[in-house]
Amino acid sequence: MSKIIGEALSNIPWQDKPGGYNAPVWRYTHNPIIQRDAQLNSNSIFNSAVIPFEEGYAGVFRCDSRSVSMDIFAGFSQDGLQWEINEKPIQFEGADYITKREYRYDPRVCRIDDRFYISWCNGYHGPTIGLAYTYDFKTFHQLENAFLPYNRNGVLFPRKINGKYAMLSRPSDTGHTPFGDIFFSESPDLTYWGKHRYVMGTINSDASAWQSKKIGPGPIPIETDRGWLLIYHGVINTCNGFVYRMGVALLDLHEPWKVLARSRNYILGPETLYECVGDVPNVTFPCAALSDGDTGRIAIYYGCADTVTGVAFTTVDELFDYMDKYPLEN
Numbered sequence: 001m002s003k004i005i006g007e008a009l010s011n012i013p014w015q016d017k018p019g020g021y022n023a024p025v026w027r028y029t030h031n032p033i034i035q036r037d038a039q040l041n042s043n044s045i046f047n048s049a050v051i052p053f054e055e056g057y058a059g060v061f062r063c064d065s066r067s068v069s070m071d072i073f074a075g076f077s078q079d080g081l082q083w084e085i086n087e088k089p090i091q092f093e094g095a096d097y098i099t100k101r102e103y104r105y106d107p108r109v110c111r112i113d114d115r116f117y118i119s120w121c122n123g124y125h126g127p128t129i130g131l132a133y134t135y136d137f138k139t140f141h142q143l144e145n146a147f148l149p150y151n152r153n154g155v156l157f158p159r160k161i162n163g164k165y166a167m168l169s170r171p172s173d174t175g176h177t178p179f180g181d182i183f184f185s186e187s188p189d190l191t192y193w194g195k196h197r198y199v200m201g202t203i204n205s206d207a208s209a210w211q212s213k214k215i216g217p218g219p220i221p222i223e224t225d226r227g228w229l230l231i232y233h234g235v236i237n238t239c240n241g242f243v244y245r246m247g248v249a250l251l252d253l254h255e256p257w258k259v260l261a262r263s264r265n266y267i268l269g270p271e272t273l274y275e276c277v278g279d280v281p282n283v284t285f286p287c288a289a290l291s292d293g294d295t296g297r298i299a300i301y302y303g304c305a306d307t308v309t310g311v312a313f314t315t316v317d318e319l320f321d322y323m324d325k326y327p328l329e330n
């Protein structure tokens with residue numbers, strides 16, 4: 001038995017694993033929880049992040065409009081399943097040269113002490129990592145971009161490590177990145193980032209071909225007694241384009257650039273109609289995970305086919321057992 005080091009979350013969205021089900025992650029039976037037109041002017045609502053807030057949950061949602069403008073919007077829920085998403089995108093406070101918007105997408109939300117930090121893919125002469133914080137999901141204070149372009153998938157750790165803020169990210173290129181590995185960076189103040197360390201990369205062989213093209217960190221890493229549990233996305237290039245699946249790895253608690261375990265099998269991939277059919281077919285893209293320190297339950301929020309939002313369930317033991325059963329040998 002492994003333990004999540006974190007607060008109890010007794011109202012975590014949950015369904016038991018269906019009898020006879022053979023995989024480590026199972027879908028919510030009422031998926032998708034957010035339809036593409038859940039907002040007046042939305043074309044699609046997908047790669048989005050949620051977090052416990054007050055008596056319920058808050059979230060930051062990627063909504064592409066019907067002119068296909070990519071932006072991020074705050075939303076609220078009592079139960080983590082039914083969401084009210086604001087009609088207006090988040091307006092950030094801060095100096096004009098920081099808050100000037102080109103495009104914003106794929107947000108993550110991370111609580112560190114009393115602040116909720118938002119990180120996202122921020123257009124600044126190419127994609128890079130935007131950062132902001134809020135106390136109340138009403139007023140958002142934008143910070144400097146964490147990195148130079150080109151970078152995507154900036155994912156903060158939920159506490160300082162060795163006295164420093166810590167982030168995973170995926171350096172990329174200007175376009176639809178045909179490569180990508182995961183790196184670790186640290187910062188004393190969330191402005192100056194350095195000590196960049198390679199964490200892990202693609203597996204360019206038959207050993208684990210679903211992650212042969214590029215990988216990127218997904219939800220905020222979950223702290224356990226065995227290390228940081230990292231759910232990430234992995235991509236294969238096929239004759240019909242990219243397919244995005246989810247994988248799991250375990251990173252060292254004190255030196256998170258050290259990979260302690262990694263599954264050679266994916267843990268969830270496009271299978272259902274809403275994952276296989278949409279604006280971009282065959283995409284399951286995780287951006288958030290709720291976890292319950294009491295029971296080890298985990299609810300993963302993921303974008304489906306770049307169109308709608310789904311939830312899937314697992315537990316810390318399911319993921320560890322799967323990594324043990326299907327290890328990626330180096």
Ligand code: BMA
Pocket residue numbers: 047105106176244280283285303306
């Ligand atoms: C990635 C990002 C994601 C998207 C995925 C699949 O590069 O743009 O937002 O979900 O491609 O299209």
